[in-house]
Amino acid sequence: MNQIEVEQALRAAAGARQAGQIDRAARLYGDVLTKAGEHPVALNALGVMALAAGSFAQAAILFRRALAVDAAAIDLWLNLATAHRHQDDAPGERSALAGALRLDQRHFMANVRLAELCERSGDASGAAERWRGVLAMAPLIEEPTPAMAAMFAHARSFVEQQQAGFAAAVDADLAPVRASHSVGARRRFDASIDHLLGRRQIYPNVCAGLHMPFLPADEFFERRHFPWLDQLEQATEAITAEYLALRGRHEGEFKPYVAMAPGTPANKWSPLDNKLDWGAYHLWRNGERDDEACARCPRTTELVEALPLARIPGRAPTVFFSVLEPGAHLPAHTGVSNVRAIIHLPLIVPDGCTFRVGGDTRTWRKGQAWAFDDTIEHEAWNRSTEQRAILIFDVWNPHLTTAEQELLAEFYPIADRHGYAAPDDAGS
Structure with missing residues (x-):
């Protein structure tokens, strides 16, 4: 054929x-x-x-x-x-x-x-x-x-x-050795295992502005980096009293945190645009001290000024009272630069107020401060029927050296003189 x-x-x-x-x-x-x-x-x-x-x-x-x-x-x-x-x-x-x-x-x-x-x-x-x-x-x-x-x-x-069975077996066999270490000591290990088992995501730094490389991408920083947090927490009642006085006498001076320029295309912040669902009263903003506002809150100002604030001309510190109205939700977002750590001191916290940074979701407790990296995706909820109020400010990322802090403080004024247009961010 x-x-x-x-x-x-x-x-x-x-x-x-x-x-x-x-x-x-x-x-x-x-x-x-x-x-x-x-x-x-x-x-x-x-x-x-x-x-x-x-x-x-x-x-x-x-x-x-x-x-x-x-x-x-x-x-x-x-x-x-x-x-x-x-x-x-x-x-x-x-x-x-x-x-x-x-x-x-x-x-x-x-x-x-x-x-x-x-x-x-x-x-x-x-x-x-x-x-x-x-x-x-x-x-x-x-x-x-x-x-x-x-x-x-x-x-x-x-x-x-199969994954659930594997995870259960791993957890059971790891339980004895885990129990021999504190939660803090095994924090990174636990996160790595949870990621391996598909129980959590690992979130990177996402910086809209300057990104300092080689810094640990900590969601919540370890408390040991901020030995002055105890002193801050002890002043919770005094700071809360000054906040409440502001609410009573200067209610109209709380401003929407989100205020977009007219004509800005609709985005995830549009539901909060120019609304007091997320309100703020600033003592410092982008490195500028508001003397009148600080005079109204002398104890808060005294305490904050004694702390190692991130001092960057035209950028930091930012210090403000942050208010979330009942039902408010701040969508998942990231900040500008990982050279800062953001401090939260909860003042008035009804039940149902939670905060997520990366894969770690926590509940605010009055007088219990924490520090986090706002260039890691984070979001907030007030699921209660009352206002939630906290004091927010920024300090240097604890992993920066003194030399890096000094260099950064010199860089921004030089960059600004040459037309650097950095993203606007007054805190998180």
């Missing part, structure tokens, strides 16, 4: 198959093999016919013969895997699927079939790994069939159950 005759014979055989003339199709495919030698199309067709007839061992022989001629045909490897599956030959099926994946590691059906094989064989870890790969490819399928949708649902459920 020449090539044209082979193609004619294959078409005739395929037509006979489609017409249900199985015996005639088998004879035509056999003629191709007799007259033209081992032809992968004919061998594959005969193998598929053997599968349909339940002759699984014969089908496997035919598929292997076809692969001996065309080992780059993924469908042949998948068909061979099917033949082995029907014979309950797990090693043979795994070997055939491996052959397909050697040609294309991202072949969808090869990964599905291997996930199913691992699951049937009791290899939960291997099945979860393969199902994860299948789920990663799912978005590429624009219109999945109902059967595929059901398969994806099974894959997600299997992965979640």
Whole structure:
């Protein structure tokens, strides 16, 4: 047979198959093999016919013969895997699927079939790994069939159950050694394990302005970096009294924290724009001291001025009373520069007021201060029916050296003289 005759014979055989003339199709495919030698199309067709007839061992022989001629045909490897599956030959099926994946590691059906094989064989870890790969490819399928949708649902459920079981086993075995260390000592370790187990995200610094590299991306800074927090907390009642006096005598001087220029396109801050849902009364703003405001809050001013504030001409410090109205939500956002640490001293905190920095969500407690990095994504909620009020100010990031602080304080005035337009940020 020449090539044209082979193609004619294959078409005739395929037509006979489609017409249900199985015996005639088998004879035509056999003629191709007799007259033209081992032809992968004919061998594959005969193998598929053997599968349909339940002759699984014969089908496997035919598929292997076809692969001996065309080992780059993924469908042949998948068909061979099917033949082995029907014979309950797990090693043979795994070997055939491996052959397909050697040609294309991202072949969808090869990964599905291997996930199913691992699951049937009791290899939960291997099945979860393969199902994860299948789920990663799912978005590429624009219109999945109902059967595929059901398969994806099974894959997600299997992965979640396997992950939960793995996490429970790890937690149980780690419990004794964890108990021998304080929560603070194992903070980073716990975060790393939670990330590995899919229980939390690790958030990087996202700076709209100057980004100081090589600083730890701490969500909440360790308290030991701020030994003066005890002194600040002891003054909570005095600071609260001055805040309440402001509310009583100068209520109208609290301003919306968010005040966008007219014509600003709608964005996540639009619901708060020029509204007192998030209100502020500034003692310092962008490094400028408001003498009149400070005179109204002498004890607060005295305490704050004694602290190691971040002092950057035209930038810092910023010190203000921050007020969230009932039901207010500050959307997830990041600040300008990681050279600062932001201090919160809660003054009036009804139940239902929470604050998230990265993967750590905390509840404000009156008189319990904390420091955080506002260039890590953060957001706030007041889910109560009352106002929440805190004192906010910025100090230097505790990981900066004295030399870096001095250099930064010199940089900004120089940059401003040469037209540097930094993002506007008065705190977080």
